[in-house]
Amino acid sequence: MNTPPPAPQLAAIRNRWLSAATTALRSDPLVLGAALIGSLGGGRADDWSDVDLLIVVDDAHLDSDTTAEHLPPGDRTFSIDARHNGPLGTRALSAQYVVDGLPLWVDWHVHPLSLAAWLPDSTVLLDHRGIPKASTTDSRREPSTPKSPEEEAALRLALIPIAGKQVARRSPHAAATIHFLGGPHLPDPHAQLRALRELLTQFPNPPTATATYLDLVEQSLH
Known part of the structure; x- marks a missing residue:
């Protein structure tokens, strides 16, 4: 790892x-x-x-x-x-x-x-209630709720830093996450970061905080 x-x-x-x-x-x-x-x-x-x-x-x-x-x-x-x-x-x-x-x-x-x-x-x-300890949880999941196109777009924008974190960690999941966000499937971390920057420009008024986060990712790749 x-x-x-x-x-x-x-x-x-x-x-x-x-x-x-x-x-x-x-x-x-x-x-x-x-x-x-x-x-x-x-x-x-x-x-x-x-x-x-x-x-x-x-x-x-x-x-x-x-x-x-x-x-x-x-x-x-x-x-x-x-x-x-x-x-x-x-x-x-x-x-x-x-x-x-x-x-x-x-x-x-x-x-x-x-x-x-x-x-x-x-x-x-x-x-406050003396909640018990357990070794496992119910494996059954709650069903997901429908998302509007606006919610889906907001989710993709918010996930760009998550993908950036994966790039910084050299995670094998980074390529799949970037592809899910609409970018190309790329194996190289530097190319992945460029793809994330390009994805960010596709949103109107992209958050400064996200761009700053990607700057930290870039520093981690040096």
Whole structure:
């Protein structure tokens, strides 16, 4: 496995955002529990890692709490229903924030108390109900929700930094992601970065934060 190149700016904005989000979650009376999951929760994160947060709410609040408006404040530039990424009976939302001029991707997973359990790779941030531990989750997934053409276009734009992260890591998934976004299937990281820059120009008023992120990717390739 390739060692990811350092990107201290990205780690810094992630930690800054996470500190503010944790404070907001602790003060929210509707949040019964919260944990980091994914690479951060399991201690496998690098500077390029995104944030995966699992929050637990009462069953009656499941849908009302899974909205962008209810999430902790921040400069959120994109959000989309992503419940297909979670077990049956749960909700999920993917969002992009801008912190200090750089994009940060956050996957919010919202579970009802009746189905809640902390997995081994969770780092629990708060727990007001003594939520049990579990070794596995239900493998059945929630069905995806229909997306409008506008939502699909916004998703492709928001995923450009995700593809950039894969390029910086020299991930074998980078070529497929860029192809999904509408670019050519290219194996060379430098060519992949050029393709991402070209894709960015196809959007009206492309975000400065995304271009800045791609500059960090370019630095990582030297």
